[in-house]
Amino acid sequence: MTDKAGNGGAATGGVTIGDAAKASGVNAKLIRYYESIGLIPEAGRTASGYRLYSPAEVHVLRFVRRARGLGFSIEQIQTLVGLWRDRDRSSAEVKRVAQAHMDELEAKIAELTAMRDSLRRLAEACHGDDRPDCPILHDLAG
Amino acid sequence: MTDKAGNGGAATGGVTIGDAAKASGVNAKLIRYYESIGLIPEAGRTASGYRLYSPAEVHVLRFVRRARGLGFSIEQIQTLVGLWRDRDRSSAEVKRVAQAHMDELEAKIAELTAMRDSLRRLAEACHGDDRPDCPILHDLAG
DNA sequence: CATCGTGCTTCCAGCGATTGGAAGGTCAAG
DNA sequence: CTTGACCTTCCAATCGCTGGAAGCACGATG
Incomplete structure (x- = not known):
């Protein structure tokens, strides 16, 4: 139940991608993806090829996650x-x-709100019963 | 300037995809795509392989376009x-x-509005001048 | 020491709804 | 017969992921 590598966060020069994922909230798959598209620089590696992340790199990942949470595009995040x-x-x-x-x-x-409003108007006018008459279809059919 | 096929809308049993596009507001590329994914049935063909669309089929295309305009997914439109x-x-x-x-x-x-509101609060607190201090970055950095 | 389970690696493919381009056939008019 | 506008198919890219397959690495257990 303890760390498989015995270094869940210190002293060895970085954590593995799984731990970086837990610490940053960005899952491992996504971290590799971010690296592949150049959003984050290539991580260092162990002798056997495992990626290693320093606290600073984990911090960047957290930054990226928050920025995505605000809806910024990858390109904008790169700039940020x-x-x-x-x-x-x-x-x-x-x-x-x-x-x-x-x-x-x-x-x-604005776009989605306009859709919702149009749709709401149509739905309100629709009985919603067994009868086939429906202003929604009527409108779509033009 | 007249119809290249001389039948821009009548009598011959259907119009070509270009005319169906003009009449429905769905461009030709998209009409083929809709056919390929089964949203609309396969169109009839001329001897030389051109697709032909009846007024009824054009009407379906218009229906689809309006439904997309309201943001319905392809799957929902299929149902509709x-x-x-x-x-x-x-x-x-x-x-x-x-x-x-x-x-x-x-x-x-709701999701986008929450993003906008958070962002607006941060942006309002940001001087937006030459100084490097920025609550936006400060927040993203956690 | 062999094995087990977990985690790591790479690569490839798919989602939704288009859009773009290449390479080639068809048609009517000049 | 050539021109040019149309049509055809197929393949690739967009955006931000997510999933799976196949195979190595690692630590703990029997």
């Missing part, structure tokens, strides 16, 4: 991680990326 | 087209499909 690493960044640059994403969110919300 | 064709359908069944989709829309809207 870059800005995060850059101590001389301007907050204006970060804000620009965030604003761009907010605009996308706003557009998507 | 089936119900549309069935004169003995119950409006309750149609309403169920619509309601299911409205629930999905509602969930997505």
Whole structure:
């Protein structure tokens, strides 16, 4: 029940991908995927080929997970991680990326809301009983 | 400028895919795709292999386009087209499909709205100037 | 020492709903 | 006969994952 490698988080120079996954909330499969597309740099390896993650790398993974949670695209996250690493960044640059994403969110919300409203109007007019008459189909049929 | 086939909409037993596209608002590529996945039945063909669409088939395409416009999935549209064709359908069944989709829309809207609100709060707290301090990155970094 | 179970590795494929392109056949008009 | 607009099929890419298969690595147990 204890660590199979005996180093669940310290001293050896990094944790395995499974532990990095647990610590960051990004599953192992996804971590490899993020590496493969270049979102995160290639991890170091043990002699036998296992990936190793330092606390700093786990931190990046957590960052990525949070950014995905806010709906940022991989491309935007790449930019954000870059800005995060850059101590001389301007907050204006970060804000620009965030604003761009907010605009996308706003557009998507508007689109979905319009769909929902149209649909709601149609559904409200539909009896929803055994009779075949249905304003929903009537509308779709044009 | 007139019809290349001389039958832009009548008498010959159907229009070509390009004309069906213009008439339905679904582009030709997409019509073929819809056929390939079984959303619409295989179209008839001319001797030389061109697809032909009757007014009724064009009508189905228009139906599909409107349903996609409301955000219904292909699978849901398949059900709706089936119900549309069935004169003995119950409006309750149609309403169920619509309601299911409205629930999905509602969930997505809630998700995106939560993202937008979080992001807005962070962005409002960000100066957006030359200084590197940024609550957005601060939050993402945890 | 052999074996077991778990975790790691790579690679390949699929999801949903399109869109794009390449390579080639068909048709009517000039 | 050539031109050009249409049609055909097939294959690949998009976005962000997720799943599976086949095979090595590792530690604990019998």
